[in-house]
Amino acid sequence: MxxxxxxxxxxxxxxxxxxxxxxxxxxxxxxxxxxxxxxxxxxxxxxxxxxxxxxxxxxxxxxxxxxxxxxxxxxxxxxxxxxxxxxxxxxxxxxxxxxxxxxxxxxxxxxxxxxxxxxxxxxxxxxNCSTIQSVLPLKPLEDKFGLKRVVYTTYQAVSGSGMKGKNDLARTLAGEEPEFYPYNIAKTCIPQIDVFTDNGYTKEELKMVNETRKILGKPDLKVSATCVRVPVMNAHAVSIMVELEKPFTLEEVRKAFEGQDGIKVLDDPQNSIYPVSTVANDNDLVYVGRIRRDLSCDNGLLFYCVSDNIRKGxxxxxxxxxxxxxxxxxx
Ligand SMILES: NC(=O)c1ccc[n+]([C@@H]2O[C@H](COP(=O)([O-])OP(=O)(O)OC[C@H]3O[C@@H](n4cnc5c(N)ncnc54)[C@H](OP(=O)(O)O)[C@@H]3O)[C@@H](O)[C@H]2O)c1
Missing domain, CATH: 3.40.50.720 (NAD(P)-binding Rossmann-like Domain)
Known part of the structure; x- marks a missing residue:
């Protein structure tokens, strides 16, 4: 070789x-x-x-x-x-x-x-890190049921900002003033990642929109995103709402996720089994769980995924x- x-x-x-x-x-x-x-x-x-x-x-x-x-x-x-x-x-x-x-x-x-x-x-x-972990579960849904609309809400770890982000969380956890984020990241979530553009979205949010379309080869896919920095050292989480073209059962969705390389389904909420940052830390899998119907539209699905943003992301x-x-x- x-x-x-x-x-x-x-x-x-x-x-x-x-x-x-x-x-x-x-x-x-x-x-x-x-x-x-x-x-x-x-x-x-x-x-x-x-x-x-x-x-x-x-x-x-x-x-x-x-x-x-x-x-x-x-x-x-x-x-x-x-x-x-x-x-x-x-x-x-x-x-x-x-x-x-x-x-x-x-x-x-x-x-x-x-x-x-x-x-x-x-x-x-x-x-982009949040996009990678989101398109992996979206791909089998696209193949089996067709994607009509996607809405992302992210919960992004400070390691996504590099050493400066990790140092600011450590600093503020120790009671010192923030030097990097605009607010004290030890005490609050911050609904801003990267700079704001004229349409009210941040660049990070628009990266998720545009990159999802390019990777999936669907330039007209309806996608929106809200990206939030949270006081977690490593591993991003994304809550994903999807409107699918075809009807589905939750069992079919679970099987579709399980058949996708790179994904591990963790979905037994009664026993508190769902994706958390500590499970995703320091490995390459995308963990998917909280799989349920969206109650607000026909063929709507909600799920949650977590992955190590420095590794798979x-x-x-x-x-x-x-x-x-x-x-x-x-x-
Ligand atoms: N953190 C994440 O989750 C993540 C995820 C996906 C993509 N990225 C991207 O990956 C890149 C690096 O991110 P990071 O988190 O690793 O940042 P980081 O910890 O701040 O590291 C930045 C690296 O770039 C080097 N560098 C800076 N200016 C340079 C220059 N003029 N010429 C050559 N090297 C230079 C730095 O060298 P010195 O040590 O000498 O300053 C350091 O090695 C960014 O583009 C970021 O957007 C980050």
């Missing part, structure tokens, strides 16, 4: 360090590993398995010879450097939002739409894309 020359951009960050942890855990076939971060971290040593690697800064020619480049250093870094890596011949898998809605770039959840990969354009976008999904492309002989 071939080994690959791999680069991680943003290797010192929350997602970047999870890339390293998972590349090791998954025994990813690595020939060489090159780590990049900002100039601040250049020269810093980072452990990978039993070796130490020196973090480098990005500069002209730094991607020469790289075959797979995993980016998680923010949108502006991806905007500038992902095309450089692509020009050098690497397949880029990018965690920022920079390339997600670019038509020629595939936006992939490997269990759903690996076929969207087009080898003419080698920058692949990794979707970011690093794990990106590495799974690389693994799936290798298996399909596209890299």
């Amino acid at each position: 071939k080994n690959y020359k791999v680069a991680v951009v943003g290797a010192t960050g929350l997602v970047g360090s999870t890339f390293l942890k998972l590349l090791w855990e998954y025994k990813f076939p690595i020939e060489t590993l090159t780590l990049f971060a900002s100039e601040r971290s250049a020269g810093k040593k980072v452990a990978f398995g039993d070796k130490e690697y020196t973090v480098q800064k990005l500069e002209e020619g730094c991607f020469d010879g790289i075959e797979i480049a995993l980016f998680s250093a923010g949108g502006s870094v991806s905007q500038k450097w992902a095309p450089e890596a692509e020009k050098s011949g690497a397949v880029v898998i990018d965690n920022s939002s920079a390339w997600r809605m670019v038509q020629e770039c595939a936006l992939i959840v490997p269990e759903i739409n690996l076929a969207h990969f087009d080898s003419a354009r080698k920058i692949v976008a990794n979707p 970011a690093a794990a999904n990106a590495i799974q894309i690389a693994q799936a492309l290798i298996k399909a002989e596209k890299i």
Whole structure:
């Protein structure tokens, strides 16, 4: 089996360090590993398995010879450097939002739409964290019953804001004043993730709307979202209301979820069995439960899903894309 020359951009960050942890855990076939971060971290040593690697800064020619480049250093870094890596011949898998809605770039959840990969354009976008865990259960519903309308309400952990978010929860839990969020995240939920746009939605909410349509290949699907930051360290939750085209039984829905790779159904509410953040922490599954009829419309369904936003919502999904492309002989 071939080994690959791999680069991680943003290797010192929350997602970047999870890339390293998972590349090791998954025994990813690595020939060489090159780590990049900002100039601040250049020269810093980072452990990978039993070796130490020196973090480098990005500069002209730094991607020469790289075959797979995993980016998680923010949108502006991806905007500038992902095309450089692509020009050098690497397949880029990018965690920022920079390339997600670019038509020629595939936006992939490997269990759903690996076929969207087009080898003419080698920058692949990794979707928004809340979107990944939401489209996984939506896909079998679309296949079996047809999706007519989707309404999301998210409960997003502070790790979704990177180290700054985790530090602000720790700081405010210790009784100090917030420095990152506009309110004390230890004491309240905050119904704002990212900045507001002119139509009253935040950018995060519009990412969920647009990315859901692109991944599922349904540009006209009716989708709305409300995204809320909650005082949980890690693992996002999403409550999903779906109006389906066809009638269904709850048993059929449960079976459809159970048949989808990447999903585990936890749904025995009488015994307090449903998805919670602590179950999802540090693994790659999307947990689905609280499956019930929506009482407000015909063919309406409500359910709740939880997943580790740094793993399946970011690093794990990106590495799974690389693994799936290798298996399909596209890299
Ligand atoms: N957290 C999540 O749940 C999540 C989920 C999906 C996607 N993402 C996306 O992943 C990216 C990283 O998020 P994160 O949570 O890991 O953030 P983070 O913990 O703040 O880490 C940011 C990383 O980017 C590096 N960086 C910053 N400026 C750079 C520059 N000019 N050149 C090179 N490297 C630079 C940082 O290096 P230094 O250490 O040297 O500053 C660090 O390694 C963002 O685009 C984010 O939107 C995050």
